[in-house]
Amino acid sequence: YRRGGSTRWIAMQPRIRSGFLKHKVTALKPDIETGIERAAFQPLVTPKGLTRLAEIFQSEKF
Numbered sequence: 001y002r003r004g005g006s007t008r009w010i011a012m013q014p015r016i017r018s019g020f021l022k023h024k025v026t027a028l029k030p031d032i033e034t035g036i037e038r039a040a041f042q043p044l045v046t047p048k049g050l051t052r053l054a055e056i057f058q059s060e061k062f
Contacts, residue, residue, distance in 0.1 A: 009042075009043050010023075010043060011023055011041075011043035019048045019049070020045070020048055020049035020052055021045060021046065021049055022044050022046055023041045023042065024041070024043075024044050025039050025040070026041075
């Protein structure tokens, strides 16, 4: 899903806990005004998640 006002995708926590998705964390440049370090999260599908997707698509008739 996407948070309001953001263009980045975020994985839902239940899917992370079940092992279907994980986040790749990338360090960004610190904020110029405050100096606070920032990070970007990118959701990735795990091999377990790909297996689950294959099962879902195999059972569906497209």
